[in-house]
Every structure is written in C-alpha cells, then in structure tokens.
Amino acid sequence: MSSLSADPDALLQLADRQRQARDFLAAAESYRAFTELRPDAWGIRVQQGHCLKEAGRVAEALSCYRDAEAAAPDDADLQLQIGHAQKMLGRWRDAARSYARALALAPGNDDARREADSTAEWRSGPEIEAADRAALGLPPGEAEDGSEPEAPDTLSVVFDITDLLHFFAAQRTPTGIQRVQLGIVSRALRAATPGMALSLAMFDSRSRCWRAVGAPGFLRLCALSAEGSDAADPAWTALRDALRRQINGRPPLRFRQDALLVNLGNSWSMPDYFRALRIAARESGLRYVPFVHDCVPLIVPEHCLADLVRNYARWFGGVGLHAHGILCNSENTRRDVERHLRALLPEGPLPPAFVVRLDADPRALLPAATADAPLPPALREDEPFALFVATLESRKNHLLVFSAWLNLLRRLGPDAVPRLVCVGKPGWHAEAALGLLRGAPELKRHVLLLHDVSDAALDALYRRAQFTVYNSHYEGWGLPITEAFAHGRIVVTPRHSALVEAGGEAALYFTPQSLPELTALLERVMLDGPFRAEQEAVVRQKGRPRSWDAVKDEALDAIAALAARPATPAAPPPLRPGHRYSFAHGEATEPRLDPVMADLVRHGTGWFPLDDWGVSAAADLSTLRLPLPDAAPAAPLRLYLEMQAPRAAMPGGTMDILLRAGAPGGPVTSFAVPLEWGEAATCVFDLPAIAGPVLQVEIDSGEGVRALQHGEARLLGVGLRGFMLCRQDDHLSRIAFLEAQSLSSVIPEPTP
Structure with missing residues (x-):
C-alpha cells in the first residue's frame, strides 16, 4: 500500500482536487478509498455518489447514497439526493416517496417541499391505491375510467384540460379562464352529444405526449372546487392527487383518426406542445383547436409579466401554422387574432375563427346550498358596498377606481360612500394602487381586499352588493360583467375592447382612464336611488345571461363546423437563404x-x-x-x-x-x-x-x-x-x- 493510500487526509485532499478538476471518476475512486479507511464517514460516501452521478453512473451513485442512508436515515438532504438519482433513472414513483420523506424530516426545507409537491401524484403503494380509489369514487374492482367505447362513426373530440389541472395543483378557486373550462367541459361531459364522442386528456411535458383523464374523477374535482376555497383541505388534496396519479399511470394516448384536440385553456406555457402536436398529426391526423381568450400580452404588454409576454408571443407565432381552427370569446378578440396572424402570414391562409360568447349564468355551476351562504366576516349584513372582482394587477387599473373612491370620500364623507370590496388575488405591477391605499388612511379603511374567496361566498357578495365596478386597460371578454348581470347588479365599466360586447346595452360606460367621468358616474349611482333602480331594471331586461348549456352548445357547434372542414395543415414557409x-x-x-x-x-x-x-x-x-x-x-x-x-x-x-x-x-x-x-x-x-x-x-x-x-x-x-x-x-x-x-x-x- 502506498503512503498516499494509507493517509486518509491526503486521500481526501486528492479527491477534492480531482473533483474540482472535473475528473469525477478519479475523485469517486479516491473518496471510495478514503471511506475504506474511515467507514463511519458517511458524508464522504455521499461525495463519492455525487461524483459518480456527475460521471453519468447514476445507478452506482444511488448505491452510494443508500450506503450512506444506513448511517444517516434521518438526513433530509440525503433523501433529496436519493430522490434526484431515482428521478434521473426514471424511477419517478420511488423519487416521489424519497422527496416526501425528505419533507417529513425537514418541513421547512424549500427544496424538499418543491420536489415533494411536484411529484405528489407519483407516490404509490397499496394504501395510496386504496385511498385513491375511494377519493375518485371507484369501488374495488371497477374500471378506472367508466367511459363507453367510441362508436366508429362518431367524431372524436378530446378536451385538453392540462391548464386547468395545473391550476388546481396549487389553487382551488377558479378565475376567468378556469371558469370557462369548467362551464363548457363539465356540461359537455354530462350530456350526450349526437355524433360526437367526448373525452379528456392532459399533456405530459416530460414524455411529450397526452394521457387520458377519467371523466368521473374530473367531474368530482369540478364539484369540489365550487364547495370551498381551502387548497389544503384534505378532501381536496386527496382527490386532486388521486386524479393526477390515475393520469400518470396511464399509457400515452393514441388519438383516433382525424380527432380534434380542443384546448379551452392555455397551451403557451407548455414546452414542446407544438412539436408533440405535429408528431400526433402525422400519426393520426390529429387537428388542434385552441380557444383564444384575449391578445392582451400583444396589445398591452406593459401590464403583463415579461415571461408571459415572451411565452405568449412564441405560442402565437406558431398557432397560425398549427391550428385547424380557432375559438374566440368575442368579436373583438377575433379581430385581434386575425390582425396579428395576418401580420405574420401576409399571404398564407389563416385558420378560421369562430366566436363563442361567454355570457353564461355562473350560478348554474354553484352547489345547491349556495343561496344561504353568508357574507365574509369582514362585512356586516346591513353594510352597503360596491364590488370589484378582478386580479389585483395593473391591467385592471385599481388605481383609477381607488382614486375615484378617494375623491368621493373626501368630498361626500364616508357615510355617503359605500365600501369598496375588491375580490381577487394579488397580481403583478400593482404597487401604485397598493401605495395609494397605504398612503391614504381614509381610503384604506373604506376598501376591503379579499382573495381565495369560495364560489359560494362570491355569489353572496354579488347578491348583496349595491352595484359593481369592472375596470381594465383591455379585455377579451369580462366575465365579472356577466356574473354581475346574472345577479341583477349594475356594472360601471370603461367603453373599450370586448367590454362593450360583454356589457351590451345594460352596462354604464365611462371614457377609458377618465377619472372625472368615472367619479361623476359613481357619484350618480351611489346617490341617485331612482336612477339606480331604473338601471337595475335595464339590467334585468337587457343583461340577462344565457345558460352554460347554451354556451356549451355553441362551442360544440363551432367544433363540429371546424371538423367538417378539410384537414389541410398549413405548409411551413421556406427558409430565407442566408438568414441565421x-x-x-x-x-x-x-x-x-x-x-x-x-x-x-x-x-x-x-x-x-x-x-x-x-x-x-x-x-x-x-x-x-x-x-x-x-x-x-x-x-x-x-x-x-x-x-x-x-x-x-x-x-x-x-x-x-x-x-x-x-x-x-x-x-x-x-x-x-x-x-x-x-x-x-x-x-x-x-x-x-x-x-x-x-x-x-x-x-x-x-x-x-x-x-x-x-x-x-x-x-x-x-x-x-x-x-x-x-x-x-x-x-x-x-x-x-x-x-x-x-x-x-x-x-x-x-x-x-
């Protein structure tokens, strides 16, 4: 034995030098030799594993981590390393269990929580399987899906609900785009559609494929999302994770020939979505139909997160070459889509666009017991208030509304001005509005900010509000306007974009960004009782929304019309010679x-x-x-x-x-x-x-x-x-x- 191999300190120094020089295999051998002299040094065994992993020998690295685990079974970081190695080997279920153990050992470890949350749906075992079947409402031995086989002469329509399931992974109370998906998809699944076979799928970005989603479990999730707002409720998390495990346990979906993949949410945040579409289209003739809710990131990018603008721009750049047709929520959105697509493809054909208006009564999605729901505790039952439902972000321009409220408070006094209740999660670029609240104590006392409000509580707020305000720099539709009309409430909103379609003849309009006009209009609604009663009558007569079934039928009719069109995928334009x-x-x-x-x-x-x-x-x-x-x-x-x-x-x-x-x-x-x-x-x-x-x-x-x-x-x-x-x-x-x-x-x- 050489003097070096007999000297643990020298071996350790050599191993560290080799690791710094990225000679990982040599470093791993030196760390191994050190642990032979110091068998209790489990931390160095971990270092050996790190080097083997860097050298691509992941299975050997995992063996080192397991050896170290015998000496340190309660070390959370070691469980994380074991999970990373298992993930690299494609052993996702084992990795999920290791991450869960790391989190249990160190609840405050952010890395452990992030990994455990992202892999929760991969955990398995007899106990989990039995609990999942119970959460999904599946008795022992019953088929997971419960769907009937498709008749050969029907049109296969697959709703891609990836966006909705990603949203539910972290949140429970749906916002605008999620409500649209819940309204249309849940209604479509519950009623037979002649000539159509409807099913659900989720895009697996790891494998670049889609996997089937069981309709019964999804419908249970939809119902539970409307019954509360607590995203940590055990019943909610059990059902959510059971559904994800059910999905991940299924093989890649093989689409029927000439099926339509309809995405009513967003697909711009999913890597390689278009490439997966092209592969599926070559295999089965799959056709893609997205729903464009707005072009806000292209029209007012200053009011959006930079990543959202970039992702949306990348997606929109390719949608004209991948979509068989497009669904839009308003004529305004359709004009925006066609204008921006024509700028990209000045001579090529554009995918046809159909409008599906979102003027649907939200109350049809609520549980039966909602009518008795109380107001949030921060409000008295007899207290007059106005309602503003929107994410607290710069695009909704709460600053303008807050400024109008402050003007009225200072001129009329707090007794004459109803409280302003703002319902919506904090978003981006809202510093100016929040700064005004902090700097004006009389305004802060008169404004109530609420978020994570359940559908039942939101319904109670709409029913008891004196009137509503909906402000924005730009909109694709404006669901809170429709929701207010469904409850017979006046809406004060700017006259621009699709808001004039959502508001129609029933809304009260002001010139966009005009503080004097908004202030004067609010004052009249607050103080002029006969005017308010007259306008409420207009809302009841001209603002009555449709049923979600009617919106669903319009969407399915548009899908059927698109399916009848020849499947002629757009040819990619040729490369420009000499262009990088x-x-x-x-x-x-x-x-x-x-x-x-x-x-x-x-x-x-x-x-x-x-x-x-x-x-x-x-x-x-x-x-x-x-x-x-x-x-x-x-x-x-x-x-x-x-x-x-x-x-x-x-x-x-x-x-x-x-x-x-x-x-x-x-x-x-x-x-x-x-x-x-x-x-x-x-x-x-x-x-x-x-x-x-x-x-x-x-x-x-x-x-x-x-x-x-x-x-x-x-x-x-x-x-x-x-x-x-x-x-x-x-x-x-x-x-x-x-x-x-x-x-x-x-x-x-x-x-x-």
Missing part, C-alpha cells in the same frame, strides 16, 4: 416567424425542448427537416450549424457525431464531426444540389451523456444554437454570417 435562425428561446415580445421556424425544423422525437441557449438533441438519432425555397433552380448548398457538445464528466475525449444530409429518401452526404466535450463550434457543410422541397439532416450523437436538466432525466446528444442555409455561391451571405460569428468555423471533409 436561432434555436434559443430568445427575448422577443411580439410574434415572429423566425422562432417558429427553429421549432418547425426539428422533426420527430429526438429532441428536447428549446432552451435559453439553444436546443439539445437526444442521444442516438435526431432529424432536422429544412424547407427549401422553390423559386430558384437547385444549386449546391452550404449549411452552417452552430453546435455545442455537452459537458462530460471526464476531461478530455470527444463526442463523435455523424451527420447525413440529403433529400428525404434520396442519396445522402455524410460527415464525421468530432467535438471535444463542452466544445462550441460553427460547423460548415458543403452539400450538392437537393432535388426536392426539403433538406433532411440526420444527426447521430451516439450514446450521449446522462444529465438532469430542468428537473428531467435526459440522455443528451449534441446541442444546436443556430443554423444558416445558403447557396454555395452566395458569397455575400457567407461573409455576413461568418463575420457575425465569434466562434471559429470547422469545415469537416465528407467521409468515403
């Missing part, structure tokens, strides 16, 4: 086709979602399909690919990439591309003329590297940051591209 396309998410805050093209050219399943820096190919084979311009005659091409080899555990060595390019089904030109681990290079490929409209590029990354990225276990191939395609004789494009590069170019020679 980036695979990075980017910071664009308005729809553009460039990011859409970077998404469209990724073909098949061999890709991970776009990232802030670019995109990772999966190990083995990944394919690009580059649409070529058809105006110019075929000519030899030059392809620039900005490539990034993943960082490997061991320093030195290369990732050997094989690239094959040519027309689909035709002859190919092959290139060998060796990149050092972690190396970034712009690779240049000279290609012969391509006979056809598409250049197909197959990238074989070999075995790849195992890594945990964005909470997902991935086997990574080469990364791509961008590309440019031009004719070989287009010297101006070549020079412009190369001058813009800060990285060296590599020109591989074709292999024999």
Whole structure:
C-alpha cells in the first residue's frame, strides 16, 4: 500500500482536487478509498455518489447514497439526493416517496417541499391505491375510467384540460379562464352529444405526449372546487392527487383518426406542445383547436409579466401554422387574432375563427346550498358596498377606481360612500394602487381586499352588493360583467375592447382612464336611488345571461363546423437563404416567424425542448427537416450549424457525431464531426444540389451523456444554437454570417 493510500487526509485532499478538476471518476475512486479507511464517514460516501452521478453512473451513485442512508436515515438532504438519482433513472414513483420523506424530516426545507409537491401524484403503494380509489369514487374492482367505447362513426373530440389541472395543483378557486373550462367541459361531459364522442386528456411535458383523464374523477374535482376555497383541505388534496396519479399511470394516448384536440385553456406555457402536436398529426391526423381568450400580452404588454409576454408571443407565432381552427370569446378578440396572424402570414391562409360568447349564468355551476351562504366576516349584513372582482394587477387599473373612491370620500364623507370590496388575488405591477391605499388612511379603511374567496361566498357578495365596478386597460371578454348581470347588479365599466360586447346595452360606460367621468358616474349611482333602480331594471331586461348549456352548445357547434372542414395543415414557409435562425428561446415580445421556424425544423422525437441557449438533441438519432425555397433552380448548398457538445464528466475525449444530409429518401452526404466535450463550434457543410422541397439532416450523437436538466432525466446528444442555409455561391451571405460569428468555423471533409 502506498503512503498516499494509507493517509486518509491526503486521500481526501486528492479527491477534492480531482473533483474540482472535473475528473469525477478519479475523485469517486479516491473518496471510495478514503471511506475504506474511515467507514463511519458517511458524508464522504455521499461525495463519492455525487461524483459518480456527475460521471453519468447514476445507478452506482444511488448505491452510494443508500450506503450512506444506513448511517444517516434521518438526513433530509440525503433523501433529496436519493430522490434526484431515482428521478434521473426514471424511477419517478420511488423519487416521489424519497422527496416526501425528505419533507417529513425537514418541513421547512424549500427544496424538499418543491420536489415533494411536484411529484405528489407519483407516490404509490397499496394504501395510496386504496385511498385513491375511494377519493375518485371507484369501488374495488371497477374500471378506472367508466367511459363507453367510441362508436366508429362518431367524431372524436378530446378536451385538453392540462391548464386547468395545473391550476388546481396549487389553487382551488377558479378565475376567468378556469371558469370557462369548467362551464363548457363539465356540461359537455354530462350530456350526450349526437355524433360526437367526448373525452379528456392532459399533456405530459416530460414524455411529450397526452394521457387520458377519467371523466368521473374530473367531474368530482369540478364539484369540489365550487364547495370551498381551502387548497389544503384534505378532501381536496386527496382527490386532486388521486386524479393526477390515475393520469400518470396511464399509457400515452393514441388519438383516433382525424380527432380534434380542443384546448379551452392555455397551451403557451407548455414546452414542446407544438412539436408533440405535429408528431400526433402525422400519426393520426390529429387537428388542434385552441380557444383564444384575449391578445392582451400583444396589445398591452406593459401590464403583463415579461415571461408571459415572451411565452405568449412564441405560442402565437406558431398557432397560425398549427391550428385547424380557432375559438374566440368575442368579436373583438377575433379581430385581434386575425390582425396579428395576418401580420405574420401576409399571404398564407389563416385558420378560421369562430366566436363563442361567454355570457353564461355562473350560478348554474354553484352547489345547491349556495343561496344561504353568508357574507365574509369582514362585512356586516346591513353594510352597503360596491364590488370589484378582478386580479389585483395593473391591467385592471385599481388605481383609477381607488382614486375615484378617494375623491368621493373626501368630498361626500364616508357615510355617503359605500365600501369598496375588491375580490381577487394579488397580481403583478400593482404597487401604485397598493401605495395609494397605504398612503391614504381614509381610503384604506373604506376598501376591503379579499382573495381565495369560495364560489359560494362570491355569489353572496354579488347578491348583496349595491352595484359593481369592472375596470381594465383591455379585455377579451369580462366575465365579472356577466356574473354581475346574472345577479341583477349594475356594472360601471370603461367603453373599450370586448367590454362593450360583454356589457351590451345594460352596462354604464365611462371614457377609458377618465377619472372625472368615472367619479361623476359613481357619484350618480351611489346617490341617485331612482336612477339606480331604473338601471337595475335595464339590467334585468337587457343583461340577462344565457345558460352554460347554451354556451356549451355553441362551442360544440363551432367544433363540429371546424371538423367538417378539410384537414389541410398549413405548409411551413421556406427558409430565407442566408438568414441565421436561432434555436434559443430568445427575448422577443411580439410574434415572429423566425422562432417558429427553429421549432418547425426539428422533426420527430429526438429532441428536447428549446432552451435559453439553444436546443439539445437526444442521444442516438435526431432529424432536422429544412424547407427549401422553390423559386430558384437547385444549386449546391452550404449549411452552417452552430453546435455545442455537452459537458462530460471526464476531461478530455470527444463526442463523435455523424451527420447525413440529403433529400428525404434520396442519396445522402455524410460527415464525421468530432467535438471535444463542452466544445462550441460553427460547423460548415458543403452539400450538392437537393432535388426536392426539403433538406433532411440526420444527426447521430451516439450514446450521449446522462444529465438532469430542468428537473428531467435526459440522455443528451449534441446541442444546436443556430443554423444558416445558403447557396454555395452566395458569397455575400457567407461573409455576413461568418463575420457575425465569434466562434471559429470547422469545415469537416465528407467521409468515403
């Protein structure tokens, strides 16, 4: 035995140096040798596991963590590391149990809580299975779904309720978009629709597929969401998590031929949603029908979170090339959609858009006992108040309403001015309104802020309010207006966007952002009893909403009309020769086709979602399909690919990439591309003329590297940051591209 191997301190110092140099396998061996001399040093056994995990030997790392666990069974961080390793190995249920144990050991650990919450639906076991069946209302032995098989001559309509289930993962009281989904989908499921087979699905972003959702469990969740507001209620969490476990236990959904996937919520926050749609469309002819509730992030982005604006712009940039048709909640929204789509696709056909007005009576969604619900404790039963239902954010412009209330309080006195009850969760950019409340004590005493209000309590507020206010900088519809009308309440609202459609002839309007007009109108409603009674009569006559069944029928009629149209997917526009396309998410805050093209050219399943820096190919084979311009005659091409080899555990060595390019089904030109681990290079490929409209590029990354990225276990191939395609004789494009590069170019020679 050498003196080094016999000296624990020297071994530990060596291991630390090797780990810092990223020589993880050598470091793991040195840590192992140390623990042989110091068997009780379980923390160093954990370090050995970390190094093995970094080297891609995750199963061996888990073994080290398990050895350490025998010495430290109550260490919460160790349980987290065990969960991470299990997640990388794809053992989601085991990982969920480890995260739950970490949280039980350390309830204040934010990492443990985040991981436990995000994987709660994966926990399993006999006790959990029995509890889940009870929560879902399934007796032992009964089929999970309870749905009837679809008749072969029916239209298959699948409602994508991913957005709604994501919302329910953290919250219980629905807001506008969630109420629309609850109203239409729950009504559609409870009544047979001739010629249609209706079902539910949830998008699994980890596997880039959809999984079936059992209708009975979903309907129970809808009913329970209306019965209370406590998101930590054991009955609520048991049903919510049981439904998620039921979904995750199901195989990927195989859509029927020519089915329609109807998303009444949002899909702009889901990575790779469009790519999964394209794969499903190639397999089954699946057609996608989104519901656009508004174009607010494009029209008033200053009143939205920056991430929302970017995500929405990316989604909207691609919706015109992926949607078979679009549902809109108002004529105003339809005009906005068509205007922005036409700016993106000035010459191509646009998907047809149908309007489904959301003037539905909300009381039909409430439990039977709601009529006796009391007011919130902060209000006296005989106290006059006005109601403003909206998220507390800058777009709703509470500042203007607060300013009008303050003016009236100071001029008329508090006895003449009813309290203002604001119902809505705190949102973004609300500092100015909240600052006015803090700085004006008389206003603060007269304004009541409420959130997490149950549907029953909200109904009580509408029934007993003197009148309502609904302000906003821009709206796609304005559900609180419809809700107020259903209860016979006056609505004071600005005259703009879709608010004039929601308010019709029954609302009282003021010029948008006019504080004098708003103040005068509020004063008249507050003080002029005959005027208020006259306006309430107008509301009862002209503001009466429809039933949710009527709205549901209108939506299903629009879906049927879209289904009758030929399924002719929009062809992607050709690439612009000499133009660089980036695979990075980017910071664009308005729809553009460039990011859409970077998404469209990724073909098949061999890709991970776009990232802030670019995109990772999966190990083995990944394919690009580059649409070529058809105006110019075929000519030899030059392809620039900005490539990034993943960082490997061991320093030195290369990732050997094989690239094959040519027309689909035709002859190919092959290139060998060796990149050092972690190396970034712009690779240049000279290609012969391509006979056809598409250049197909197959990238074989070999075995790849195992890594945990964005909470997902991935086997990574080469990364791509961008590309440019031009004719070989287009010297101006070549020079412009190369001058813009800060990285060296590599020109591989074709292999024999």
